[in-house]
Amino acid sequence: MNKQIQVHLALFLVALIYGSNYSIAKEVMPVYVGPFGLIVIRVVSAAIFFGIFSRLVTKEKIVGRADNLRVIFCGITGVAVNQLCFFAGLNLTAPINAALLMVIVPVVVLIFSAILLKERVGKRKVSGIAIACTGALLLIYNSKGENTTGNIWGDLLIILNATSFGMYLVLVKPLMQKYKAITIVSRIFTVGAVLVIPFGYKQLLAPAYSSFPVSIWLAILFMVLAVTIVAYLLNTWALRFANPSLVGAYIYLQPVMAILIAVGVGKDVFTIEKGSYALLIFAGVYLVSRTKQRLPQHTEA
Template sequence: MKNSVKVHAALFLVALIYAANYSISKDVMPRYMGPFGLVLLRIVGATLFFGVMSRLVAPHDRLTGRADNLRAIACGVLGIGLNQLLFFSGLNLTSPINASLIQTIAPVVTVLASALLLGEKLTLKRVLGVGVAGLGAASIILSKGPVAAGGQDGLLGNVYILLNAAAFGVYLVLVMPLMRKYHPFTVLARIFLVGAFIAVPAGWQQVQAADYASFPPGIWAAIAYMVICLTIVAYLLNNWALKYASPALLGAYIYLQPALAVIIAVSLGKDQLTWDRAWQGLLIFIGVFLVSRKPRPSQLAAVPPLESIQD
């Protein structure tokens, strides 16, 4: 199999894993376990895995210097702890389609953070893209369309997802220097450990309160999916693809995630697609497309690659 085919297959599988999670997580939350409990299981599982892998693959690689260690702490707080707590809290309250559409705003935040933290120049086209994508996201957040059942606060859930996307967008800018300097497993082991210090106290009560004896096999499978596929497998595939894929290709697969999420959610009866959501999503896609357009070659060095959404 040619390398290009393998890259496309890996990126498609990553997009499919993330897209399916929007519906799979709704089967578990909040009936069997609260969102913070799921975050605890996911982060602790990933912390153990990446901690062991870092010792096996790069035993002598260590983060050095005060600046890199502080950057790793910031990445663990924003990209692991807050990112996942906000995502699962938001998904618990809003609908899979709303969450998948709002999350595509992350590349916009990445570009804005690059301008503030790395001094990247904002072009007129990118500023226009930020405005268009922001309009689409705001219209979804403020809309009164169908949300999760049970009278849950869909507006609050939408806001949580927006904050989640913002946290992850800033995280991408902060983590790239570490990924280029150290082995990925070394970085991941550290930032997931930092995230665990946030997730454990936040989710411990919900993990203890769960009635595990009542979990049917399908719920156990869903939890295993979130811990293994969503966190470990998706990252490994995405990290491998980053060696060969261009930022433009990665950006294209960002668009694919909500499309797959809509198909999965509608086919499983978890959500419904309306014309309002269609045009709101279109606004976001147009805005992200404009923001993701490559600047002139002289500006490319400061731009971190747009990775697929990892939640």
């Protein structure tokens, strides 16, 4: 099979996995497992897998106080805060709202790059930030009504999740240039696992797991294996060969897949209002993302 076709298949599968996660996670939360208990299952499982994988494949060590401190901050922003806010927000709000709001990650990355890395922000990108933020704010404001499928507090948590993940992408960049990706990911998941356990251990111990139907076990397995492990490995491989425009296209595909799946399985309703807010968000992110630099592919960490 042609290498370019393999790259397309890998990125499409990543978008499909992430798009499915919004609706699949809603099947589990909060009836079977609370959002924080689900995070402990996912993060601890990923930390064990990537830790073993890293030791077998690279055996690389992170050296120096500065790099180790940066890893800790990456674990806080990229795993702990990111996951706690994402699942808590998704537990409250609608899958479509969460998927659309997560598209602003490139906008957040640009803002933090300008603040922390002193990168120049032109007029076009400022306009993009304003347009995307307007769409996001309208979507959140619209979630206040009783007849809407969203939830204002859930939407705000998703925004906080996107902000935390955007900061992580900026913080992790220097580490990725010095160490292998699997080394960094194994360390940040270890830090994240230590941090999320205090928040989620009660919800982890509460359910009667023996009463879970097979479908719920399959959903949990999907979130651990597919969303965390398979998607990361496919994403890492594909980004070695993908050009920036291709990566950008698949970033936009993720919420589209999430919307189609959520509507298809009856987990949410796509309204004209949400469609108009989505256009504003997409337009703003497009203006921000029109750059020669490679766009960050959202990985929920």
